[in-house]
Amino acid sequence: MTDPIPVPHAGGAAAADVLLLHASRFGQSIAIAEALAGRLAEAGLRGELARVQDRLNADLSGHRAVIIVASIRYGHFDPAVQALVARQAAVLRERLGVFVSVNLTARKPDKQSPETNAYTRKFLAASQQLGWQPALCEVVAGALRYPRYNWLDKRLIQLIMRMTGGETDTRREVEYTDWEQVRRLADTVAERLR
Template identity: 45%
Template sequence: MEKVLLLHSSSDGQTIKIMRHIEKTLGEGYQCELADLNQLPAVSFEQYDRILIGASIRYGHLNKKLYQFINQNLPALEQHKVGFFCVNLTARKEGKNTPETSAYMKKFRQKSPWQPGLQAVFAGALRYPRYKWFDRVMIQFIMRITGGETDTSKEVEYTDWQKVEAFAAQFKAY
Protein backbone atom coordinates (compact mmCIF):
# COMPACT_ATOMS: atom_id res chain seq x y z
CA MET A 1 0.00 0.00 0.00
CA GLU A 2 1.37 3.41 -1.00
CA LYS A 3 1.20 6.28 1.46
CA VAL A 4 0.17 9.60 -0.05
CA LEU A 5 0.18 13.01 1.59
CA LEU A 6 -2.39 15.43 0.21
CA LEU A 7 -1.41 18.97 1.24
CA HIS A 8 -3.89 21.73 0.55
CA SER A 9 -4.03 25.49 0.76
CA SER A 10 -7.71 26.20 0.28
CA SER A 11 -9.64 29.47 0.56
CA ASP A 12 -13.22 28.25 0.33
CA GLY A 13 -12.97 24.46 0.27
CA GLN A 14 -12.91 23.61 -3.45
CA THR A 15 -9.24 22.61 -3.32
CA ILE A 16 -10.07 20.19 -0.49
CA LYS A 17 -13.00 18.83 -2.51
CA ILE A 18 -10.66 18.25 -5.46
CA MET A 19 -8.14 16.51 -3.16
CA ARG A 20 -10.88 14.23 -1.82
CA HIS A 21 -11.90 13.38 -5.39
CA ILE A 22 -8.29 12.54 -6.25
CA GLU A 23 -8.11 10.37 -3.12
CA LYS A 24 -11.24 8.52 -4.23
CA THR A 25 -9.90 8.17 -7.79
CA LEU A 26 -6.60 6.72 -6.57
CA GLY A 27 -8.64 3.96 -4.95
CA GLU A 28 -7.51 0.92 -3.04
CA GLY A 29 -3.81 0.48 -2.65
CA TYR A 30 -3.36 4.10 -1.60
CA GLN A 31 -3.51 5.30 1.97
CA CYS A 32 -4.07 9.06 1.83
CA GLU A 33 -3.58 11.63 4.56
CA LEU A 34 -5.00 15.14 4.13
CA ALA A 35 -3.17 18.08 5.76
CA ASP A 36 -3.61 21.85 5.74
CA LEU A 37 -0.57 23.52 4.21
CA ASN A 38 -1.64 26.82 5.79
CA GLN A 39 -0.64 25.33 9.16
CA LEU A 40 2.92 24.89 7.82
CA PRO A 41 3.13 21.25 8.89
CA ALA A 42 6.47 19.58 9.52
CA VAL A 43 6.49 16.83 6.90
CA SER A 44 8.63 13.71 7.10
CA PHE A 45 8.85 13.18 3.36
CA GLU A 46 10.42 9.73 3.75
CA GLN A 47 7.16 8.49 5.34
CA TYR A 48 5.31 8.97 2.05
CA ASP A 49 5.61 7.36 -1.35
CA ARG A 50 4.25 10.46 -3.05
CA ILE A 51 2.91 13.88 -2.14
CA LEU A 52 0.38 16.11 -3.86
CA ILE A 53 0.09 19.83 -3.16
CA GLY A 54 -3.02 21.74 -4.18
CA ALA A 55 -3.40 25.48 -3.72
CA SER A 56 -6.11 27.99 -4.52
CA ILE A 57 -5.74 31.47 -5.92
CA ARG A 58 -7.35 34.31 -4.00
CA TYR A 59 -7.31 37.83 -5.43
CA GLY A 60 -4.67 36.82 -7.94
CA HIS A 61 -2.23 35.20 -5.53
CA LEU A 62 -1.30 31.89 -4.01
CA ASN A 63 -1.08 31.86 -0.21
CA LYS A 64 2.29 33.08 1.10
CA LYS A 65 2.45 30.01 3.33
CA LEU A 66 2.81 27.86 0.19
CA TYR A 67 6.03 29.68 -0.67
CA GLN A 68 7.22 29.42 2.95
CA PHE A 69 6.60 25.67 2.86
CA ILE A 70 8.51 25.37 -0.42
CA ASN A 71 11.46 27.35 0.90
CA GLN A 72 11.58 25.28 4.10
CA ASN A 73 11.38 21.97 2.24
CA LEU A 74 13.02 22.60 -1.13
CA PRO A 75 15.59 19.74 -1.05
CA ALA A 76 12.91 17.21 -0.05
CA LEU A 77 10.46 18.51 -2.68
CA GLU A 78 13.12 18.07 -5.35
CA GLN A 79 14.00 14.52 -4.26
CA HIS A 80 10.52 13.01 -3.88
CA LYS A 81 7.52 12.33 -6.08
CA VAL A 82 5.58 15.55 -5.56
CA GLY A 83 2.87 16.91 -7.84
CA PHE A 84 1.25 20.35 -7.75
CA PHE A 85 -2.00 21.88 -8.91
CA CYS A 86 -3.63 25.26 -8.51
CA VAL A 87 -7.32 26.10 -8.45
CA ASN A 88 -8.76 29.36 -9.76
CA LEU A 89 -11.84 30.79 -11.41
CA THR A 90 -9.95 32.01 -14.48
CA ALA A 91 -9.38 28.36 -15.43
CA ARG A 92 -13.08 28.14 -16.26
CA LYS A 93 -12.09 29.62 -19.63
CA GLU A 94 -10.54 27.62 -22.45
CA GLY A 95 -6.98 28.73 -23.06
CA LYS A 96 -6.40 29.64 -19.39
CA ASN A 97 -6.79 26.18 -17.91
CA THR A 98 -3.45 24.44 -18.42
CA PRO A 99 -0.07 24.85 -16.69
CA GLU A 100 1.29 26.31 -19.93
CA THR A 101 -1.50 28.88 -20.42
CA SER A 102 -2.41 29.82 -16.85
CA ALA A 103 -1.04 33.21 -15.79
CA TYR A 104 -1.06 31.98 -12.20
CA MET A 105 1.09 28.94 -12.96
CA LYS A 106 3.48 31.09 -14.96
CA LYS A 107 3.77 33.45 -11.99
CA PHE A 108 4.23 30.49 -9.64
CA ARG A 109 7.08 29.07 -11.75
CA GLN A 110 8.78 32.48 -11.83
CA LYS A 111 8.43 33.05 -8.09
CA SER A 112 9.07 29.52 -6.79
CA PRO A 113 12.50 27.90 -6.53
CA TRP A 114 10.68 24.53 -6.83
CA GLN A 115 9.61 23.49 -10.32
CA PRO A 116 7.23 20.53 -10.00
CA GLY A 117 7.52 17.86 -12.66
CA LEU A 118 3.78 17.17 -12.52
CA GLN A 119 1.44 20.17 -12.68
CA ALA A 120 -2.22 20.89 -13.33
CA VAL A 121 -4.68 23.77 -13.25
CA PHE A 122 -8.33 23.30 -12.30
CA ALA A 123 -11.26 25.66 -12.36
CA GLY A 124 -12.70 26.32 -8.93
CA ALA A 125 -16.16 27.12 -7.68
CA LEU A 126 -18.07 30.35 -7.20
CA ARG A 127 -19.96 30.33 -3.90
CA TYR A 128 -21.49 33.80 -3.56
CA PRO A 129 -23.94 33.01 -0.71
CA ARG A 130 -21.09 31.65 1.44
CA TYR A 131 -18.79 34.67 1.06
CA LYS A 132 -18.53 37.52 3.53
CA TRP A 133 -19.84 40.82 2.21
CA PHE A 134 -16.45 42.22 1.14
CA ASP A 135 -15.39 39.04 -0.65
CA ARG A 136 -18.78 38.75 -2.37
CA VAL A 137 -18.55 42.32 -3.70
CA MET A 138 -14.91 41.97 -4.80
CA ILE A 139 -15.43 38.62 -6.50
CA GLN A 140 -18.57 39.92 -8.21
CA PHE A 141 -16.55 42.89 -9.48
CA ILE A 142 -13.81 40.60 -10.79
CA MET A 143 -16.38 38.34 -12.44
CA ARG A 144 -18.06 41.33 -14.08
CA ILE A 145 -14.71 42.41 -15.56
CA THR A 146 -13.91 38.88 -16.78
CA GLY A 147 -17.37 38.09 -18.16
CA GLY A 148 -18.35 35.64 -15.43
CA GLU A 149 -21.40 34.99 -13.27
CA THR A 150 -22.47 38.04 -11.24
CA ASP A 151 -25.73 36.84 -9.66
CA THR A 152 -24.84 36.76 -5.95
CA SER A 153 -27.60 34.28 -5.16
CA LYS A 154 -25.86 31.56 -7.19
CA GLU A 155 -23.28 28.90 -6.53
CA VAL A 156 -21.50 27.61 -9.62
CA GLU A 157 -18.96 24.79 -9.72
CA TYR A 158 -16.64 25.07 -12.70
CA THR A 159 -14.35 22.15 -11.83
CA ASP A 160 -13.96 19.63 -14.66
CA TRP A 161 -14.03 16.36 -12.73
CA GLN A 162 -12.90 14.28 -15.72
CA LYS A 163 -9.80 16.46 -15.93
CA VAL A 164 -9.21 15.90 -12.20
CA GLU A 165 -9.50 12.13 -12.71
CA ALA A 166 -7.05 12.25 -15.64
CA PHE A 167 -4.59 14.14 -13.44
CA ALA A 168 -5.06 11.56 -10.66
CA ALA A 169 -4.10 8.85 -13.18
CA GLN A 170 -0.98 10.87 -14.12
CA PHE A 171 -0.16 11.26 -10.42
CA LYS A 172 -0.48 7.48 -9.95
CA ALA A 173 1.95 6.87 -12.81
CA TYR A 174 4.35 9.64 -11.74
Protein backbone atom coordinates (compact mmCIF):
# COMPACT_ATOMS: atom_id res chain seq x y z
CA MET A 1 0.00 0.00 0.00
CA THR A 2 1.22 3.49 -0.82
CA ASP A 3 2.06 5.84 2.02
CA PRO A 4 0.26 9.19 2.00
CA ILE A 5 2.16 12.11 0.53
CA PRO A 6 1.35 15.21 2.60
CA VAL A 7 0.45 18.53 1.03
CA PRO A 8 0.13 21.76 3.03
CA HIS A 9 -3.29 23.39 3.23
CA ALA A 10 -4.90 26.19 5.21
CA GLY A 11 -4.08 25.98 8.89
CA GLY A 12 -0.63 24.54 8.33
CA ALA A 13 -1.65 20.90 8.77
CA ALA A 14 -0.85 18.38 6.06
CA ALA A 15 -3.45 16.49 4.05
CA ALA A 16 -3.51 14.79 0.69
CA ASP A 17 -5.46 16.38 -2.16
CA VAL A 18 -7.36 13.15 -2.68
CA LEU A 19 -8.39 10.61 -0.07
CA LEU A 20 -8.83 7.17 -1.64
CA LEU A 21 -10.88 4.92 0.62
CA HIS A 22 -11.18 1.23 -0.20
CA ALA A 23 -13.37 -1.62 0.98
CA SER A 24 -11.86 -4.76 -0.49
CA ARG A 25 -12.46 -8.47 0.08
CA PHE A 26 -9.63 -10.04 -1.91
CA GLY A 27 -7.49 -7.05 -2.87
CA GLN A 28 -8.77 -5.88 -6.26
CA SER A 29 -10.35 -2.70 -4.86
CA ILE A 30 -7.03 -1.90 -3.19
CA ALA A 31 -5.21 -2.43 -6.49
CA ILE A 32 -7.69 -0.12 -8.24
CA ALA A 33 -7.31 2.55 -5.53
CA GLU A 34 -3.52 2.31 -5.82
CA ALA A 35 -3.70 2.64 -9.60
CA LEU A 36 -5.90 5.73 -9.23
CA ALA A 37 -3.46 7.23 -6.73
CA GLY A 38 -0.53 6.55 -9.04
CA ARG A 39 -2.22 8.19 -12.01
CA LEU A 40 -3.28 11.17 -9.88
CA ALA A 41 0.33 11.54 -8.71
CA GLU A 42 1.38 11.75 -12.38
CA ALA A 43 -1.02 14.70 -12.65
CA GLY A 44 0.60 16.36 -9.62
CA LEU A 45 -2.09 15.45 -7.08
CA ARG A 46 -1.25 13.86 -3.78
CA GLY A 47 -3.24 10.87 -2.67
CA GLU A 48 -3.71 9.03 0.58
CA LEU A 49 -5.01 5.47 0.71
CA ALA A 50 -6.95 4.10 3.67
CA ARG A 51 -9.54 1.47 4.51
CA VAL A 52 -13.11 2.78 4.71
CA GLN A 53 -13.42 1.16 8.16
CA ASP A 54 -10.51 3.24 9.45
CA ARG A 55 -12.05 6.58 8.44
CA LEU A 56 -15.65 6.28 9.58
CA ASN A 57 -15.25 9.04 12.16
CA ALA A 58 -12.18 10.79 10.76
CA ASP A 59 -12.05 14.44 9.72
CA LEU A 60 -12.22 14.33 5.91
CA SER A 61 -12.40 18.10 5.48
CA GLY A 62 -8.72 18.56 4.61
CA HIS A 63 -9.09 16.71 1.30
CA ARG A 64 -10.27 18.26 -1.96
CA ALA A 65 -11.72 14.97 -3.19
CA VAL A 66 -12.78 11.66 -1.68
CA ILE A 67 -12.81 8.53 -3.82
CA ILE A 68 -14.52 5.43 -2.42
CA VAL A 69 -13.56 2.15 -4.12
CA ALA A 70 -15.77 -0.68 -2.91
CA SER A 71 -16.30 -4.26 -3.99
CA ILE A 72 -19.40 -6.40 -4.01
CA ARG A 73 -19.56 -9.72 -2.22
CA TYR A 74 -22.67 -11.84 -2.64
CA GLY A 75 -24.69 -8.84 -3.75
CA HIS A 76 -23.63 -6.39 -1.03
CA PHE A 77 -21.01 -3.74 -0.43
CA ASP A 78 -19.18 -3.81 2.89
CA PRO A 79 -21.60 -2.26 5.46
CA ALA A 80 -18.83 0.18 6.43
CA VAL A 81 -19.27 1.96 3.09
CA GLN A 82 -22.89 2.87 3.86
CA ALA A 83 -21.90 3.74 7.44
CA LEU A 84 -19.26 6.14 6.11
CA VAL A 85 -21.80 7.84 3.85
CA ALA A 86 -24.29 8.10 6.72
CA ARG A 87 -21.73 9.66 9.07
CA GLN A 88 -19.85 11.81 6.57
CA ALA A 89 -22.55 12.91 4.06
CA ALA A 90 -22.23 16.62 4.91
CA VAL A 91 -18.45 16.63 4.44
CA LEU A 92 -18.64 14.44 1.33
CA ARG A 93 -21.10 16.88 -0.28
CA GLU A 94 -18.53 19.68 0.06
CA ARG A 95 -15.85 17.76 -1.86
CA LEU A 96 -15.49 16.16 -5.24
CA GLY A 97 -16.99 12.78 -4.41
CA VAL A 98 -16.30 9.71 -6.49
CA PHE A 99 -17.71 6.21 -6.07
CA VAL A 100 -16.11 3.22 -7.79
CA SER A 101 -18.22 0.07 -7.73
CA VAL A 102 -16.07 -3.03 -8.25
CA ASN A 103 -17.93 -6.20 -9.17
CA LEU A 104 -17.76 -9.25 -11.38
CA THR A 105 -21.10 -8.46 -13.00
CA ALA A 106 -19.34 -5.54 -14.70
CA ARG A 107 -17.32 -8.04 -16.76
CA LYS A 108 -20.34 -7.91 -19.08
CA PRO A 109 -20.51 -4.75 -21.25
CA ASP A 110 -24.21 -4.23 -20.57
CA LYS A 111 -23.57 -4.09 -16.78
CA GLN A 112 -20.77 -1.49 -16.76
CA SER A 113 -22.70 1.71 -16.10
CA PRO A 114 -24.32 3.02 -12.91
CA GLU A 115 -27.68 2.82 -14.70
CA THR A 116 -27.32 -0.81 -15.79
CA ASN A 117 -25.49 -2.23 -12.78
CA ALA A 118 -28.07 -3.22 -10.18
CA TYR A 119 -25.64 -3.15 -7.23
CA THR A 120 -24.49 0.36 -8.06
CA ARG A 121 -28.02 1.65 -8.70
CA LYS A 122 -29.12 0.33 -5.31
CA PHE A 123 -26.12 1.90 -3.55
CA LEU A 124 -26.67 5.29 -5.21
CA ALA A 125 -30.35 5.28 -4.24
CA ALA A 126 -29.47 4.50 -0.61
CA SER A 127 -26.73 7.16 -0.60
CA GLN A 128 -29.12 9.75 -1.95
CA GLN A 129 -31.48 8.97 0.94
CA LEU A 130 -28.55 9.64 3.29
CA GLY A 131 -27.86 12.99 1.62
CA TRP A 132 -24.93 12.23 -0.70
CA GLN A 133 -24.63 11.68 -4.41
CA PRO A 134 -21.14 11.30 -5.84
CA ALA A 135 -20.19 13.73 -8.60
CA LEU A 136 -18.64 10.81 -10.48
CA CYS A 137 -19.54 7.14 -10.41
CA GLU A 138 -17.71 4.37 -12.23
CA VAL A 139 -18.51 0.67 -12.44
CA VAL A 140 -15.33 -1.39 -12.82
CA ALA A 141 -15.03 -5.12 -13.36
CA GLY A 142 -13.18 -6.91 -10.58
CA ALA A 143 -11.12 -10.08 -10.53
CA LEU A 144 -11.93 -13.72 -9.97
CA ARG A 145 -9.35 -15.24 -7.61
CA TYR A 146 -10.44 -18.84 -7.01
CA PRO A 147 -7.16 -20.04 -5.43
CA ARG A 148 -7.43 -17.32 -2.76
CA TYR A 149 -10.96 -18.22 -1.67
CA ASN A 150 -11.85 -20.59 1.13
CA TRP A 151 -13.73 -23.76 0.25
CA LEU A 152 -17.22 -22.29 0.74
CA ASP A 153 -16.52 -19.04 -1.14
CA LYS A 154 -14.96 -21.03 -3.97
CA ARG A 155 -18.06 -23.22 -4.35
CA LEU A 156 -20.56 -20.36 -4.05
CA ILE A 157 -18.72 -18.16 -6.52
CA GLN A 158 -18.31 -21.09 -8.89
CA LEU A 159 -22.08 -21.64 -8.75
CA ILE A 160 -22.74 -17.95 -9.47
CA MET A 161 -20.26 -18.03 -12.36
CA ARG A 162 -21.90 -21.17 -13.76
CA MET A 163 -25.32 -19.48 -13.65
CA THR A 164 -24.02 -16.29 -15.28
CA GLY A 165 -21.75 -17.83 -17.91
CA GLY A 166 -18.45 -17.02 -16.20
CA GLU A 167 -15.22 -18.86 -15.44
CA THR A 168 -15.74 -22.01 -13.35
CA ASP A 169 -12.24 -23.53 -13.27
CA THR A 170 -11.29 -23.15 -9.60
CA ARG A 171 -7.57 -23.33 -10.40
CA ARG A 172 -7.70 -20.07 -12.31
CA GLU A 173 -7.41 -16.39 -11.49
CA VAL A 174 -8.98 -14.04 -14.01
CA GLU A 175 -8.61 -10.28 -13.90
CA TYR A 176 -11.47 -8.49 -15.66
CA THR A 177 -10.46 -4.96 -14.62
CA ASP A 178 -10.12 -2.51 -17.49
CA TRP A 179 -7.05 -0.55 -16.37
CA GLU A 180 -7.53 2.00 -19.14
CA GLN A 181 -10.96 2.76 -17.67
CA VAL A 182 -9.29 3.29 -14.28
CA ARG A 183 -6.71 5.66 -15.82
CA ARG A 184 -9.46 7.63 -17.59
CA LEU A 185 -11.31 8.04 -14.28
CA ALA A 186 -8.15 9.36 -12.59
CA ASP A 187 -7.65 11.78 -15.48
CA THR A 188 -11.24 13.02 -15.10
CA VAL A 189 -10.74 13.56 -11.36
CA ALA A 190 -7.49 15.45 -12.02
CA GLU A 191 -9.25 17.62 -14.59
CA ARG A 192 -12.07 18.43 -12.16
CA LEU A 193 -9.58 19.44 -9.46
CA ARG A 194 -7.58 21.78 -11.70
